[in-house]
Amino acid sequence: MKLSKESKEILANNDQLIESIRHDNMAYFTTHGRKKKYLILTYGCQMNEHDSEKLAATLETMGYEATPFQTDADLILVNTCCVRENAELKVYGKIGTFKTLKEKNPDLIIGICGCMMQQDHVVQEIKKKYRHVDIVFGTHNVHNFPGLLNEAMTSKHSVVQVWDIDGEVIENTNSSRKFELKAFVNIMYGCNNFCTYCIVPYTRGRERSREKEAILDEIKTLVKDGTKEITLLGQNVNSYGKTLDNPVSFAELLEDVANIEGVKRLKFMTSHPKDLSKEVLEVMAKHDNISKYLHLPVQAASNTLLKSMNRGYTRKDYMEIIHYARNLMPEVTISTDLIIGFPGETDQDVEELLDLIKEVRYDSAFTFIYSQRKGTPADEMTNQIPDDIKHERFNNVLNSINEIIYEKNLACNDQVVQVLVEGHSKKDDTLTGRTDGNRTVHFLGDESLIGEFVNVRVTQPKKFSLYGELVEA
Ligand code: SF4
Known part of the structure; x- marks a missing residue:
């Protein structure tokens, strides 16, 4: 570039x-x-x-x-x-x-x-x-x-x-990283998708990818400096590399990063269901150091809403990816983003969403009430949903999601999970960290464990996190 x-x-x-x-x-x-x-x-x-x-x-x-x-x-x-x-x-x-x-x-x-x-x-x-x-x-x-x-x-x-033009990819601007053991690495900027509710393509510009070598060099330096967990970051990581002079697929990049010696845990976000290829899931399944964690925003379940949001996939397409991922990696945890109250949403659409939530059984979800953004096509839609209906639907969806998340946390009871210890809990005197599948775990331990991978036996699954005890390796 x-x-x-x-x-x-x-x-x-x-x-x-x-x-x-x-x-x-x-x-x-x-x-x-x-x-x-x-x-x-x-x-x-x-x-x-x-x-x-x-x-x-x-x-x-x-x-x-x-x-x-x-x-x-x-x-x-x-x-x-x-x-x-x-x-x-x-x-x-x-x-x-x-x-x-x-x-x-x-x-x-x-x-x-x-x-x-x-x-x-x-x-x-x-x-x-x-x-x-x-x-x-x-x-x-x-x-x-x-x-x-x-x-x-x-x-x-x-x-x-404020430049209006699409930004360039500017390398060699050092960042002062907040978490030494976890680092986010931008692999691309902008987005070409124009989901009708989203302002990002207008504010972050069109999609452009960093050169693969620059990304690999940055990660090698991070690993040398002691970073344990890398997250590859982009608005739509699955379309990485398409705009480069010598195109590279996201699957190729992911594989190359996973092969860097010292990359202990590798994640990526955000994936767009329209662009997530089978190859990416296969690379995930092949490498032990790639987290078996997939954040796959569905936003809505009904095909009418998906079309109106300009998401570029149907419920059937989405479910095919979920099945393919689970066949390859039965242990994979899946999270999503959901929008409630998009213009034109009907009770039937919400029923379909509740049905999809039960079918996928998400491990976590970010649920948002739709809010109008000036300059987006959805803002111009005349069939906006009144606030009280949005809130009622939001509560229904949230209850359903939270019930499933709690059931899934309960199923972790007595399991030994590997945790990357991130620091002290804000709530109590425990240490806190995350599992490979992105679950938060709290346990009592010495602060010298911060930055280490430890095994923890889950003894108290809670609604949104797990409590446990250290287990000798
Ligand atoms: S929601 Fe995501 S994929 Fe859609 S336009 Fe916004 S950034 Fe792009």
């Missing part, structure tokens, strides 16, 4: 800009006896998390240090998500609260980025109502953050840069 002239210039200048800001920050440190601090608030999906990691790495190279407190920060970045209305409202609320901070500390830099900024009406709203915001940039402008920050600091006026 070739870089535009503009991006080449940006990248060529970045080192100098970072160095200049670092120099100023060192001077600040010498005068004030403290480093400047940054806070990044991230909403939405793993793509945003990953962009935030890159921004954090850049800020740390500039000499900033992280703080969890907004009152302590010299720079606040909000990385926004526009997939759900709820997240958008939270962002506006949050930006509003920064006004008082800015009044107290006029040197505070406030930046807003991410998917919401790709929508012109949002940028206009921020310019009009949130004048205390210093920097606004889009999903295709993350690599220009040093330039935008420099401009905002030197000019003292707000800076807006």
Whole structure:
């Protein structure tokens, strides 16, 4: 993938800009006896998390240090998500609260980025109502953050840069990874699917893949640095590599990553049922280090709704994949995404969904109430579902899903499961980690086990997690 002239210039200048800001920050440190601090608030999906990691790495190279407190920060970045209305409202609320901070500390830099900024009406709203915001940039402008920050600091006026064009694939932007033992690796950006409810293709642009060698190199470095679990990330990983000059299939990439020495656990998300090939499932079945865990969003069960959502598959197609996966890997755990209250949804459609849930028996599910997104075809549909009906249907579906998840957790009782220990539980004094099939497990143990694979016998299955006891290997 070739870089535009503009991006080449940006990248060529970045080192100098970072160095200049670092120099100023060192001077600040010498005068004030403290480093400047940054806070990044991230909403939405793993793509945003990953962009935030890159921004954090850049800020740390500039000499900033992280703080969890907004009152302590010299720079606040909000990385926004526009997939759900709820997240958008939270962002506006949050930006509003920064006004008082800015009044107290006029040197505070406030930046807003991410998917919401790709929508012109949002940028206009921020310019009009949130004048205390210093920097606004889009999903295709993350690599220009040093330039935008420099401009905002030197000019003292707000800076807006939102490219409308599809972003390029920009390599060599280091990320400051949050979890050393688990790492997300972007293999592609954007999406070509245009599901009628989804804003992503408009905000993240068309699909483009990273070169396979760049991905493999990144993973080799991660493994060398001690990362145990790799998740290959993309909006639709199954169509990876189609747009490369020398096309590569996702199955080939998956196999090559699984063959890297030291990759202990390998996952991928998100899979689109329309593009998930049998070869990918066969590669999964063949390699012990690929998790037997499949996240396969179905969204709806009725063919009428699937068509209206522009999902590109039928219920029968979806079930064929599930059967093929389970035949190859009887132990595979399957999770999904569901949308309740899509325009035109009938009681019969909900019945079909409940029926599909019983047939698949998901191990977990992310269930969402449909919310209208400006700029998407579904927003224009006239047969929107009233809120009270949406909520009633949502509760029915959630109850049905949760019942099955609990039954499946109960079936784990007395089983010994392998757990990658991730850290301390937020709720109690146990350690917590995940099984190969993505179930959360809590158990008592020494903190030296964090980062290790251990065996745990399940003694107390709960609704959404498992409790157990360590078992000697
Ligand atoms: S596959 Fe559909 S839901 Fe997923 S990102 Fe692409 S357009 Fe959105």
